[in-house]
Amino acid sequence: xxxxxxxxxxxxxxxxxxxxxxxxxxxxxxxxxxxxxxxxxxxxxxxxxxxxxxxxxxxxxxxxxxxxxxxxxxxxxxxxxxxxxxxxxxxxxxxxxxxxxxxxxxxxxxxxxxxxxxxxxxxxxxxxxxxxxxxxxxxxxxxxxxxxxxxxxxxxxxxxxxxxxxxxxxxxxxxxxxxxxxxxxxxxxxxxxxxxxxxxxxxxxxxxxxxxxxxxxxxxxxxxxxxxxxxx
Amino acid sequence: xxxxxxxxxxxxxxxxxxxxxxxxxxxxxxxxxxxxxxxxxxxxxxxxxxxxxxxxxxxxxxxxxxxxxxxxxxxxxxxxxxxxxxxxxxxxxxxxxxxxxxxxxxxxxxxxxxxxxxxxxx
Numbered sequence: 001x002x003x004x005x006x007x008x009x010x011x012x013x014x015x016x017x018x019x020x021x022x023x024x025x026x027x028x029x030x031x032x033x034x035x036x037x038x039x040x041x042x043x044x045x046x047x048x049x050x051x052x053x054x055x056x057x058x059x060x061x062x063x064x065x066x067x068x069x070x071x072x073x074x075x076x077x078x079x080x081x082x083x084x085x086x087x088x089x090x091x092x093x094x095x096x097x098x099x100x101x102x103x104x105x106x107x108x109x110x111x112x113x114x115x116x117x118x119x120x121x122x123x124x125x126x127x128x129x130x131x132x133x134x135x136x137x138x139x140x141x142x143x144x145x146x147x148x149x150x151x152x153x154x155x156x157x158x159x160x161x162x163x164x165x166x167x168x169x170x171x172x173x174x175x176x177x178x179x180x181x182x183x184x185x186x187x188x189x190x191x192x193x194x195x196x197x198x199x200x201x202x203x204x205x206x207x208x209x210x211x212x213x214x215x216x217x218x219x220x221x222x223x224x225x226x227x228x229x230x231x232x
Numbered sequence: 233x234x235x236x237x238x239x240x241x242x243x244x245x246x247x248x249x250x251x252x253x254x255x256x257x258x259x260x261x262x263x264x265x266x267x268x269x270x271x272x273x274x275x276x277x278x279x280x281x282x283x284x285x286x287x288x289x290x291x292x293x294x295x296x297x298x299x300x301x302x303x304x305x306x307x308x309x310x311x312x313x314x315x316x317x318x319x320x321x322x323x324x325x326x327x328x329x330x331x332x333x334x335x336x337x338x339x340x341x342x343x344x345x346x347x348x349x350x351x352x353x354x
Contacts, residue, residue, distance in 0.1 A: 032279050168274045192243055193279045212242040212282065221239035 003065075004029045004148050004179045005050060010059035012045050012203075019045040021203040022059070027179055029147070032170070032193055034211075034222070035183040037200035038230050043183040044081060046200070047150045050181075051078040064147060074103065077146035081153050083133060085125055091136055092121040102144055110143035113169060117162065131158045138166060142173045149180040155189065167193050188223040197222055199229060233259060235276040243278055247286035255295060255306055256317045266296065266304040 005027040012020040020042045027033055035043050048054040049061055052068030063072040085094055091114065098105045114121055117135055125133055134157045141149065151170075155163045163186075171193055174180050184190060191197075191211055199207040206229065211222055218225060233254055237246050254260050266272070266287075273283040287304060290296045294312060298304050307313065332342045 030281070032281075164277060167277055171277070171280060172270055172274045188239075192237055192277060192282075195279050195281050211279075212244055212285075215240065215242045219240050224239065 002028055005061070005063055005181075007046075007050075007061040008059055010046070010049065010061055011057045012042075012049060012054065013057045019203055020049075020056075023200075023203070023205055025198065025205060025208070027148075027181065029177045029179055031179045031195040032174075033179065033181045034187070034190060034194040034197040035181050035200065036185075036187060036197055036222070036226060037183075037206075041200040042203040043200055044152055045203075047078070047152050047181070047183060050148075051076055051150050053078075075147040077141045077144040077149045079138060079141040079149070079151040079154055083125075083137060085133075085137065087126040088124060090122055090124050091119065094125075094136075094140065095121065098140055098143070104145040106143050106145060109173070110139055113139045113143070117165065131162065134158055135162060135166070138169070142169055145175060147175075147178050149174060149178065151180065151182045153184055154182060155184060155186055160189075163189060187226055188221070191222040194222075199226070201230070233275065235278075237278075244282050244285045244289070247276065247278065247283060248289050251286065251290060252295065252316060252320070255313060256320065260306045262306055262310055262313060263308040264306050265302070266306065268303065 003026055005025070007023050007025045010020055010023040010025075011018070023042070023046060025046075035046065037043050045054065049056050050063060050068065052073055061068065063076060066072050068076075089097075095107055095110050098110075099107050111121065114136075117139075119128075119132060119136060119139075125136065128136070134154075138151070138154050141151065149170075154170075155166055158166060167190060170180060170182075182190060182194075194211050196208065196210050197214070198205060214220070214222055214225060233250070235247075235250060237243055251260075260266065267275070269280055269284050269287060272287075273280040276283065287296060291298060291304070294309070295307050295316065296304050297307060329339070329342065337345065
């Protein structure tokens with residue numbers, strides 16, 4: 001099966017407010033996908049539904065042919081926009097915790113990445129800067145051998161040098177038949193690692209295309225196209 | 233290798249050009265084994281699928297050849313590398329001549345100026 005995620009007429013409302021109004025989307029395996037859109041366009045809502053944290057108001061979403069639930073959570077590795085880890089824990093303890101919790105968690109990979117980023121596994125999260133905490137979270141998420149990675153704003157808080165390493169980490173750590181969906185505003189920083197982009201606008205899909213198609217047809221970067229499409 | 237990309241052109245064509253350049257410049261020697269797709273992609277900070285596409289293109293042109301289990305190698309055909317070198321040089325010269333034409337110099341004037349410039353650079 002080549003499709004990892006399929007959404008059909010997906011709708012999500014929070015009371016009066018509609019966050020997603022009829023999203024149709026198919027994601028293939030083995031792709032790096034950028035989920036792009038201005039604030040409030042529904043990026044986080046879409047990711048949370050795919051991660052099984054929110055239930056859609058209407059429509060359906062399938063991960064590897066299954067509705068979000070216990071089975072899909074085993075193969076989906078999700079990086080939330082906010083930290084949910086306990087501040088008093090040491091990185092090494094959290095790794096043990098993840099190892100215990102997820103069958104597909106690879107501790108060796110996690111320790112190797114920590115070393116590359118000069119993070120001491122014996123440090124407590126509380127003593128770390130915001131950027132370092134973000135790095136730890138991303139390491140945890142990428143150390144799972146998942147089929148679908150959902151990364152909500154993974155590089156926002158880290159410095160440009162670490163950003164490069166993190167992008168390399170993402171590139172070199174997913175299996176060939178796994179897919180990675182990254183939501184971000186920092187388009188210029190990530191567009192060269194993406195296969196495809198999905199533009200969201202007011203809870204609807206505005207554009208789905210491959211990065212090189214856009215560059216070839218329009219002779220411009222995704223960043224500049226985004227700025228034009230969403231001009232305020 | 234120092235990878236750099238322009239914003240307005242497809243990334244894979246730029247990868248093809250940059251790998252061609254490093255073969256011509258001898259960064260990669262004839263017959264040398266190329267790093268894996270993943271390693272090259274990580275080094276250039278690009279998507280592995282895009283790198284794959286670029287390498288496939290270079291394979292089609294004969295500049296690289298794949299050995300089923302052991303990876304990709306640079307061609308040992310030094311004539312082919314020389315031809316590519318000539319081709320790229322000619323391309324550069326044509327672009328330069330176009331620019332000189334825009335500036336209002338004919339071929340003879342351009343050649344004369346080039347000779348002066350070459351003397352100055354010595």
